[in-house]
Amino acid sequence: MIEDKNPQRTQLSDLGEFGLIDHLTKNFKITKSSTVKGIGDDAAVLNFENKQVVVTTDLLIEGVHFDLSYMPLKHLGYKAVIVNLSDVYAMNAVATQVTISIAVSNRFPLEALEDLYAGIETAASIYNIDVVGGDTTSSNKGLLISVTAIGEVAADDVVYRSGAQPNDLLVVSGDLGAAYMGLQILEREKEVFKVNPNNQPDLEIYTYLIERQLKPEARKDIIKLLKDLDVKPTAMIDISDGLSSEIIHLCKQSQVGCDLYEAKIPLDPQVIAACEEFNIDSTTIALNGGEDYELLFTISQKDFPKIKANPSLTVIGFMKDASAGIDLVTRAETKIPIKAQGWKSITD
Amino acid sequence: MIEDKNPQRTQLSDLGEFGLIDHLTKNFKITKSSTVKGIGDDAAVLNFENKQVVVTTDLLIEGVHFDLSYMPLKHLGYKAVIVNLSDVYAMNAVATQVTISIAVSNRFPLEALEDLYAGIETAASIYNIDVVGGDTTSSNKGLLISVTAIGEVAADDVVYRSGAQPNDLLVVSGDLGAAYMGLQILEREKEVFKVNPNNQPDLEIYTYLIERQLKPEARKDIIKLLKDLDVKPTAMIDISDGLSSEIIHLCKQSQVGCDLYEAKIPLDPQVIAACEEFNIDSTTIALNGGEDYELLFTISQKDFPKIKANPSLTVIGFMKDASAGIDLVTRAETKIPIKAQGWKSITD
CATH class of the missing domain: 3.30.1330.10 (PurM-like, N-terminal domain)
Incomplete structure (x- = not known):
């Protein structure tokens, strides 16, 4: 370590x-x-x-x-x-x-x-x-x-944060929450090391999480992919602080609202396993964990056929009028307003 | 204070x-x-x-x-x-x-x-x-x-550091050493303040020095002046670390040597007075004191008539072949090799 x-x-x-x-x-x-x-x-x-x-x-x-x-x-x-x-x-x-x-x-x-x-x-x-x-x-x-x-x-x-329209689809690249869970694993191992410096931790099962924290990648490939697919997003932002605060930035600057579907949020199996181990809700981590450096963007519905088969892209929401608010639609089909809570608030 | x-x-x-x-x-x-x-x-x-x-x-x-x-x-x-x-x-x-x-x-x-x-x-x-x-x-x-x-x-x-030619003239804007002497005054007053917080220092006679340290200006006016005079320097650098190290940068990157004339270095009367008060050699301060943010540049001799009457510009040296070295020509007409000694070396 x-x-x-x-x-x-x-x-x-x-x-x-x-x-x-x-x-x-x-x-x-x-x-x-x-x-x-x-x-x-x-x-x-x-x-x-x-x-x-x-x-x-x-x-x-x-x-x-x-x-x-x-x-x-x-x-x-x-x-x-x-x-x-x-x-x-x-x-x-x-x-x-x-x-x-x-x-x-x-x-x-x-x-x-x-x-x-x-x-x-x-x-x-x-x-x-x-x-x-x-x-x-x-x-x-x-x-x-x-x-x-x-x-x-x-x-x-150029794609700004401000171009999203009602009825656009909200799309995210990759998966969310892994970098934050990687940080939790590393922090825990640091504490273990302090107590017992001879302990040899087995971090094999957390490889993806730790790599996402220590060696993140920027999604240059997604920019090329969108060009190849002939899709120009209507608005785009990178996810550095957490999905919830980035969605709020997009919505505020575009003057639209949004329904985000909890069931659609892409999570790696290691994130789900680690959240169970740490007894944390995986949706909370996906919403508020930061440093994933995935791209969050909106596209016109007419572009949906171009992206739907792509394993790197997931439609997670639907843009609405600003007056309809910014909501998480839970698996239980209830709506909860999304609050801005970047990862800094979590770790402070 | x-x-x-x-x-x-x-x-x-x-x-x-x-x-x-x-x-x-x-x-x-x-x-x-x-x-x-x-x-x-x-x-x-x-x-x-x-x-x-x-x-x-x-x-x-x-x-x-x-x-x-x-x-x-x-x-x-x-x-x-x-x-x-x-x-x-x-x-x-x-x-x-x-x-x-x-x-x-x-x-x-x-x-x-x-x-x-x-x-x-x-x-x-x-x-x-x-x-x-x-x-x-x-x-x-x-x-x-x-x-x-x-x-x-x-x-x-565009003017790089690398374009100076033998026989070019070395020119500096404004005057040198004032920002460094301003720092000395402020450091001294800080020590006085520690001993006697009620002391009201009279800094009137150091106004120019303190202003050069606390509120330096960048020589945007000189860039405009050179354009108006139709002079394009052959090489240029700003003086942030001290005249001696900037001359060495210019000479090395242009692969030339230089004679710098001690008697020509522009000094404000407040710098001369403060150097006497602090018992420091004013040439040493001009050479090694930093943060003056003046421009140091070389011009072809044919451009000399265009700049010679200008009070903001002083010819301080003469570029030579690299083999002739980089020297200070003192008031006593002796030559001393110039060494790189930025202001960081002084204050460390």
């Missing part, structure tokens, strides 16, 4: 600030035609020609957003990129570049930052983006990472 | 994350034609048509980059924007948008963040840029601000 202590430790101060940036970024390659100039000047220079540019940014802080006692630094670097790319895809755009700023206290040796950047490089390679800039500085406590992601999209293809 | 304690304190938890963002950003107006969509979706959407896009990012951390005991939050918000805009101007670009991410511990009431955002808004208004996104989260220690600035520039107008 606990991060390996690398036997070789190089003090950051041995390199100096400029040496550190050069060292950490020396493996990054520029592959996008839109990157004119990457790392190494006052700013990166990009060229999107006739495309629109999408920009989003996120801050990840040790002790708030991640716990290094079970989050390996390589995974953290990967995840820091992924959570930002997810926002780019949620605009129906293609991610092209990121900038990475980190602040580290001197408790981190160079080798730890190399692991972090290895994860960043892996994400950049898999998602085909360039790392074009950033900032490396010291912090007086812990590690923090600030990522800005940039993407491109044809003006006609 | 010490930040006013606002009698009204609103706990951040009273608003919730989404309420907080809405509250802090409600006064931000979108004025740039390149901003298609600002705050409020998964990402901002921008449109630069046939212009190239410039992107730069910086992280400011309490206790490392600023000290709230003498830095009012409004000034901090202003400065956080300015330091990033300075990097955009150093590409010979026009700044158009910023994103702002902040992390705050719960020791900050809402009113403190309102002050911070008032400074951000003032900078956005004066420099004519849009605030198009960001992230607000909690930190477990202190305040940190991450800013990403975006600008636009015609492909032919």
Whole structure:
């Protein structure tokens, strides 16, 4: 569970600030035609020609957003990129570049930052983006990472949160709640480890949950799939805080209401099993657990035949007039108003 | 000296994350034609048509980059924007948008963040840029601000650090060392305050120094001036870490050498007086003091007549072959190799 202590430790101060940036970024390659100039000047220079540019940014802080006692630094670097790319895809755009700023206290040796950047490089390679800039500085406590992601999209293809219409269908990619249950498993094992450091936990049965927490993926594939299926969502958002708060964002910005069908919410069998083990209601977890980074979108009913056979997409609801409210339709066919309760409220 | 304690304190938890963002950003107006969509979706959407896009990012951390005991939050918000805009101007670009991410511990009431955002808004208004996104989260220690600035520039107008040629002239805007001496004054007054809180310091004679530290400006005016004078620098960088390290960056990336003339370095009379008072060599301060946010650039000799009469610009050196080295030519006409020693080295 606990991060390996690398036997070789190089003090950051041995390199100096400029040496550190050069060292950490020396493996990054520029592959996008839109990157004119990457790392190494006052700013990166990009060229999107006739495309629109999408920009989003996120801050990840040790002790708030991640716990290094079970989050390996390589995974953290990967995840820091992924959570930002997810926002780019949620605009129906293609991610092209990121900038990475980190602040580290001197408790981190160079080798730890190399692991972090290895994860960043892996994400950049898999998602085909360039790392074009950033900032490396010291912090007086812990590690923090600030990522800005940039993407491109044809003006006609942008999908906002605000375009949903009454009678549209509400669709979600993948399944929900696994990342949150993965966090519960990791937190529990951390407590067990504190009591008995020699205990070797068997986490085999939770593999999917832990992977969803430690190595989430952004749904670039869904953006491509929708294009291939010739479906342009009417509204879209990524699920970072939890299904309930994202539905409320979509409904408020689109000025519509929604019926969400409890029975339709896609859950992985491991989520159902873990919820039973922890004695938590799986619908509550799907609604309020965060960090799934799935895409939530609405489509016109005429597009339903194009998506209905696809195993990656599930219709979970139906958009209504705003006056009809935002409701969960339970398995017992009763309606309960959906409240905004992101995962931060759960864990705080 | 010490930040006013606002009698009204609103706990951040009273608003919730989404309420907080809405509250802090409600006064931000979108004025740039390149901003298609600002705050409020998964990402901002921008449109630069046939212009190239410039992107730069910086992280400011309490206790490392600023000290709230003498830095009012409004000034901090202003400065956080300015330091990033300075990097955009150093590409010979026009700044158009910023994103702002902040992390705050719960020791900050809402009113403190309102002050911070008032400074951000003032900078956005004066420099004519849009605030198009960001992230607000909690930190477990202190305040940190991450800013990403975006600008636009015609492909032919971009100026890199790498274009300087032997025989080019080295030019600097404004004067140097004042921000660093302002920091020395503020640090000294903080120590005096600790010993005698009733002491009313007379800081009148240091006004310029303190203003350069607490309310720096980015040289947008110089970019316009150069355009008006029809001068395109061959290379350019902004002076954030100190003249010596910026000269070394320019020389290394351009593969040239340089003679820097000590007698030509522009110093404000307040810098000279304060250096005498503190018994420090003013050339050392000009070379190694940071945060002046002036522009350092090289021009072809043929452009010298266009700039020579301008009080905002000073020719301070002469570019040579790389083999000739990077030297300070002292008032005594001796040559001393210039070493990279940014302001971080001084204050650490």
